[in-house]
Amino acid sequence: MRLIWTAATLVLLSAPAFASIETQLANCAAVSDKLARLICYDDLASSTSASSSVSASASMAVAPAVAATNKNETFGLKKTAVKKEDFGLIKKTEIEEIEKLYFTVAEFDKDAYGSLTITLNNDQVWKQSGSQRFKLKTGQKIFIERGALGSFLLGSDDRNSTIRVKRLK
Incomplete structure (x- = not known):
């Protein structure tokens, strides 16, 4: 002591x-x-000195400018990293999120393990994550919606099943 x-x-x-x-x-x-x-x-x-701490806190309080992009093009892609200065400034309620989008299947292919690789009419490429069977046809109208924990589900309105997918391109 x-x-x-x-x-x-x-x-x-x-x-x-x-x-x-x-x-x-x-x-x-x-x-x-x-x-x-x-x-x-x-x-x-x-x-x-109080002036140095006030100027540092004032620079941290400036909100970042959010660039407007086409939401259909960025749907399913990983978000860019947040700068340290901007961390916590954007609230989740301020960001408008898309929950479900409809597309037409341009082409699809199966790999050696039976997983689908789907190319849509807007040149997006999605790959099946699981091993479930899912029948597709070229020209079929499908939807992709948000799932739990950042995952995405692919399905169609005429049946009651979905498969997990992730966007490649």
């Missing part, structure tokens, strides 16, 4: 006025006593 108080006192007294904030933060983090560490952080926070 005596060593802790000695270390806390040394940390509080040895913080030079010209030391960088990173060094002072490292010194505060080295203090093992919770109360002394909190006091060290409070002293460091009160010694920093």
Whole structure:
């Protein structure tokens, strides 16, 4: 206990006025006593200028510009990575999501494992994820809808079955 108080006192007294904030933060983090560490952080926070913290928080509050794209072209593709500065700024309710789209089958093919690869009339390519059987015809009208946990389901209105698919192109 005596060593802790000695270390806390040394940390509080040895913080030079010209030391960088990173060094002072490292010194505060080295203090093992919770109360002394909190006091060290409070002293460091009160010694920093308020203008630098206000300008940093103001730059983080700027909302990103969302580019308008054709939603049919991007349906099913993975979303682009969010920048660190923009993380958490866009709320999910602000983004209009498409739940179901209808397409016409241009062509389809089966691989060696029996999985379908479907090319649609707008040149999108989707591949079956599971191993269920699903009959398709060229020119057939199908739909692709959102499933649980970011998956997509392919089906048709004339039957009550769907298969899981993922978009390749």
